[in-house]
Amino acid sequence: MSLLVLLLAVGAACCLGFGFVLQQNAAQKAPLNDFLSPRILLDLVRVPRWLGGIALMVAGMTLGAAALGMGQLSLVEPLLATNLLFAMALSRRQTRQPLGRQGWGGLLLLAGGVTAFVVAGRPSGGTALTDPSRQWLIIGSMIGAAVLLTGYARRSRLGAGPALLATAAGLLYGVQDALTRVTGQRLGEGGLGEVLTSWQPYAVLALGVTGLVLVQSAFETASLRMSLPALTAAQPLAGIVCGVGFLGDRLRTDTGALAWEAAGLAAIVVGIVLLGMHPAMPSGAKVREPARALQPG
Numbered sequence: 001m002s003l004l005v006l007l008l009a010v011g012a013a014c015c016l017g018f019g020f021v022l023q024q025n026a027a028q029k030a031p032l033n034d035f036l037s038p039r040i041l042l043d044l045v046r047v048p049r050w051l052g053g054i055a056l057m058v059a060g061m062t063l064g065a066a067a068l069g070m071g072q073l074s075l076v077e078p079l080l081a082t083n084l085l086f087a088m089a090l091s092r093r094q095t096r097q098p099l100g101r102q103g104w105g106g107l108l109l110l111a112g113g114v115t116a117f118v119v120a121g122r123p124s125g126g127t128a129l130t131d132p133s134r135q136w137l138i139i140g141s142m143i144g145a146a147v148l149l150t151g152y153a154r155r156s157r158l159g160a161g162p163a164l165l166a167t168a169a170g171l172l173y174g175v176q177d178a179l180t181r182v183t184g185q186r187l188g189e190g191g192l193g194e195v196l197t198s199w200q201p202y203a204v205l206a207l208g209v210t211g212l213v214l215v216q217s218a219f220e221t222a223s224l225r226m227s228l229p230a231l232t233a234a235q236p237l238a239g240i241v242c243g244v245g246f247l248g249d250r251l252r253t254d255t256g257a258l259a260w261e262a263a264g265l266a267a268i269v270v271g272i273v274l275l276g277m278h279p280a281m282p283s284g285a286k287v288r289e290p291a292r293a294l295q296p297g
Contacts, residue, residue, distance in 0.1 A: 005071035008063050009079035015060030017086030020219075020228055021094075022053030027219035036154060036165075036217050038209075044216060061208075064177065069184040073177060073243030074123035074251060077236035078114045080177075081268055084232045084275050085110065091224065097280035106274030113267030120260030121251040123243075135246040139175055142238055146171045150214065162222030166230035169214040173231075174238025176207040178247060229276025233269045240265075 026047045030040055044050040060083070067076045085107060092099070099107070146168035153164035179200045186194045195201055218227040243249035251261060275281075 002070060005067050005076065006079065008067035009071070009076050010082065012060040012063035012067060013080050013083040014086045015056045015063060016080065017083035017088075018090050019053040019056030019060060020083065020215075020231075021087050021090045021224065022049050022056065023216065024053075024219040024224050024227070026050035026053065027216045028223070030216070030220045035221065036150070036213065038213055040213065040216050040220065065180050065184060068177060068181040069188075072123040072125050072249045073181055073247055074121065074240050074249040075118060077174070077177065077239035077243070078117050078264075078268060080239075081232055081236045081272065082110065082114060084228065084272055087224065087228060088275050088278065088280060092280040095280050097278070099278075099280070102274050103278050103280065106271045106276075106278065108271070109267045110271030110275065113264045113269075113271055115264070116260050116267065117264030120257045120264060122257075124250045125248065131246075138242060138245040139178075142171045142175045142242070146214075162218040162226045163230045165214045165218040166227040167234045169211040169218070170231045170234025171238045172207045172211040172214070173235045174240075175242060176204050176211065177235070177239045178242035179204045179207070181243075181247060224281045225277050228281070229272045232276070233272045236268070237265070 026044055026049045027040070029047075030043050064076065064080060067079075088103070088107075092103075149164045149168040149171075153161035153168070155161075156164075183195055183198070183200045183204060186198055186200065215227075215231065218231070240249075244251060251257070
């Protein structure tokens, strides 16, 4: 594994983790009638804290794109999942809660799971699959699942809705990461003209905006404990499926390696849940009046 890819991916995770916390701090004060509407972005754009969170998120996505340009999706995605460690660090500073057994356990499981998956799987690059039907099947399945989750979330916005929305956003972001890698490859091979005449960069933009609306709606209606774990767990799983499914990423497939890879992914998910549900994560604001205007600050 390249040290530069490691540094870029961890730097991206740091920016994303800090950015998610700032975004949720602002989004929890947004009017509830903005739920699942692009209006939520128009309301939040007036809030400096949210803009700071978005700036960090853009920086994280830029660093992540650079890492994807030099490393396999199946390698970079687990590293990006460590954004929850940085979100926990900032949240702990805000709430002044000790880590305790749950925090240390989640930290060790997440870090250990990422290490186990990367060491056992040894992700490597290969030739991208040329069968378009396989690519569209995987992308369509991810987007279809996100649409179904969003539909269920609309009916239970203050119940399981935030977790469902965050999961949907994570699936979209995983596909976005895959298409970002394809866009980078096209840029390197054919230049800007090749990129502008292909559909992938426009899909990246559409997925990014849609995912942002879903994430902010999840942050608006629930605390980070309810939303961020689902987002953080879904994105790397979706990205790994895309990487192996149609980008040509290769993982070791002998019995021992598969067992460790599965154990590593399971540890990542459990660690994410433990950290996401930790008392250090902000519990959110009290229920607001649905039409109250969002104040800058």
